[in-house]
Amino acid sequence: MNILVVYAHPEPKSFNRALLDRSLEVLREEGHAVVVSDLYAMGFNPVASAEDFLQRRFPEALQYDREQKFAHEHQAFAADIQAELDKLQACDLLILQFPLWWFSVPAIMKGWFDRVFVNGVVYGKGRRFDTGGLKGRRALVCTSTACLPGMVEADGLLAHLDLNLWHLLHGTLAYAGFEVLRPHASWSIHYTTPQARADYIDAYTQRLRGIAQEEPMPVHRLDEFGADWRLKPGIEPRTTAHRRPAPTTE
Amino acid sequence: MNILVVYAHPEPKSFNRALLDRSLEVLREEGHAVVVSDLYAMGFNPVASAEDFLQRRFPEALQYDREQKFAHEHQAFAADIQAELDKLQACDLLILQFPLWWFSVPAIMKGWFDRVFVNGVVYGKGRRFDTGGLKGRRALVCTSTACLPGMVEADGLLAHLDLNLWHLLHGTLAYAGFEVLRPHASWSIHYTTPQARADYIDAYTQRLRGIAQEEPMPVHRLDEFGADWRLKPGIEPRTTAHRRPAPTTE
Numbered sequence: 001m002n003i004l005v006v007y008a009h010p011e012p013k014s015f016n017r018a019l020l021d022r023s024l025e026v027l028r029e030e031g032h033a034v035v036v037s038d039l040y041a042m043g044f045n046p047v048a049s050a051e052d053f054l055q056r057r058f059p060e061a062l063q064y065d066r067e068q069k070f071a072h073e074h075q076a077f078a079a080d081i082q083a084e085l086d087k088l089q090a091c092d093l094l095i096l097q098f099p100l101w102w103f104s105v106p107a108i109m110k111g112w113f114d115r116v117f118v119n120g121v122v123y124g125k126g127r128r129f130d131t132g133g134l135k136g137r138r139a140l141v142c143t144s145t146a147c148l149p150g151m152v153e154a155d156g157l158l159a160h161l162d163l164n165l166w167h168l169l170h171g172t173l174a175y176a177g178f179e180v181l182r183p184h185a186s187w188s189i190h191y192t193t194p195q196a197r198a199d200y201i202d203a204y205t206q207r208l209r210g211i212a213q214e215e216p217m218p219v220h221r222l223d224e225f226g227a228d229w230r231l232k233p234g235i236e237p238r239t240t241a242h243r244r245p246a247p248t249t250e
Numbered sequence: 251m252n253i254l255v256v257y258a259h260p261e262p263k264s265f266n267r268a269l270l271d272r273s274l275e276v277l278r279e280e281g282h283a284v285v286v287s288d289l290y291a292m293g294f295n296p297v298a299s300a301e302d303f304l305q306r307r308f309p310e311a312l313q314y315d316r317e318q319k320f321a322h323e324h325q326a327f328a329a330d331i332q333a334e335l336d337k338l339q340a341c342d343l344l345i346l347q348f349p350l351w352w353f354s355v356p357a358i359m360k361g362w363f364d365r366v367f368v369n370g371v372v373y374g375k376g377r378r379f380d381t382g383g384l385k386g387r388r389a390l391v392c393t394s395t396a397c398l399p400g401m402v403e404a405d406g407l408l409a410h411l412d413l414n415l416w417h418l419l420h421g422t423l424a425y426a427g428f429e430v431l432r433p434h435a436s437w438s439i440h441y442t443t444p445q446a447r448a449d450y451i452d453a454y455t456q457r458l459r460g461i462a463q464e465e466p467m468p469v470h471r472l473d474e475f476g477a478d479w480r481l482k483p484g485i486e487p488r489t490t491a492h493r494r495p496a497p498t499t500e
Contacts, residue, residue, distance in 0.1 A: 010298060010299050010300065010312055010314065011300075011311055011312040011313075011314075013310070013311040014311065014312075040297075040299075046296055046297065046357035046358070046361070047290075047296065047357060047358050048260060048351075048356065048357070049260050049290075050260065050261075060263070061261055061263040061264065062260055062261040062264075063261075063440060064260065064261075065396070065440075066440065101298075101363075101364050102360070102363045102364065102367065102417065102418075102421060102422045103416075103417035103418075103421030103422065104354060104360065104417050104418075104421075105360075106298065106360075106361075106364060107296035107297060107298070107357045107358070107360040107361030107364050108296070108297050108357070108361075110352070110354065110355075110356075110357040110360040110361075111296070111356075111357030111358075111360075113351075113352045114351050114352065114356060114357050117352065129407075146315070148479060150478045150479040150480050151479040153480060154492065154493065155480045155481040155487065155492055155493070156475075156479050156480050156481075156492075157379075157470075157472075157475050157479045157480075158420070158421060158425075159416070159420065159489070159491035159492050160491070163413060163416050163491055164416060164417050164421050165417070166353075166409070166413050166414060166416060166417075167352065167353035167354050167414050167415070167416075167417060168352075168353075168354075170408070170409065171352060171353030171354075171408060171414050172352045172353065175408075190313060190315075190316065220407075222407075225406075225407050228400045229398060229400040229401040229406050229407045230400050230403060230405045230406050230407075231405040231406075237405065239409070241409035241410070241413055242404065242405055242406075242409050243404065243405070
């Protein structure tokens, strides 16, 4: 496979860096071609702005997503966006590796989505989920957290990890067409022993060796929704997220 | 009330800017003292790094959250962080206004959380939820989205809006101790009429006039969880999020 690893951590001596380095060795041993976007090392700019476009369709006022579509049609993306977009389109597997900050990705990685997951390529013109622009590819989230596993079970302090990551797993990756694998977590990193960290690294690399055989998370097809964008009568929800009311209305 | 509005939009001629401007007029008419952090206008830096600390406890390798705690104890935050932290601590109501990008905040606002919601003040030493560092304050999320309302119902294309925002409403704001109000959304902004936009602005300002009387979302108290961080036997889940299994395991 062609694998793109997008990595966001500010410290080269971190656990995350050790995990990245070992994972790259293993993926290459397995015969994959691996490209890394190390966002901190690249000084990646995460702030979407008018400067992202070399030509504009609506120069009088910025409509960011509409300019993305126009820029795609006119090869008018800023060079750093086009470079990341080329890597993204060339991959069979996208791995996102980051420390979990406020139950999401660090800002530098959020900006990678804001600027690189562009309208006209990744989504738009009806492209999403099973018609998403990146369909046929797989995605894996690999994160580290100060949480303990019980905190992110269904009845845990934070509710389930997959719920905390729903905006990323479903709203971003599945939306874009990826087959999304179960998120991988390393726990309570600051306060573990060196042996525990080595075990975390072993567990991750072991998982990576079998990654091509994993089953992705269930996602509804577009044709299971009606004109009102809700599941058609008789369609059984495939995810618990599509079954339940809002957390704030009970 | 003292109100802090944190605002993230790159375009001064946008609907969001018009919504912000009108909301500020109304809040001031109602007698509130309002401070605005306009992150794009400020050129706010969203990228957490070692430069955020004027002194370091662990200079050999960056442990970002542990340095936050040390910086708080030694008044060693970079000036832009301290300025935002002062505004945050002075507010009774925090309003976050932003366009919904990939089912979360724009990167420039994500970095505001990464850098300003600091260990030692907002959380840490057991501070979270009903013991959170910002308890006694309220928070309101005001967003605009290309989605239509049916898409973010429980059985909608994306599942419920509150689920997509769970990392923000619960994992960030409630975790920090805020009483979190129902998120406010304006829909399909690019493709609405001027009258529909005017109606959205009226609906929001009408809501703001009654904001002090609203009921916040239900959140579990810390003492409802056991030593394993899971709800104690017999505690009824207050949110549907604490009741359901993972979306990827069904």
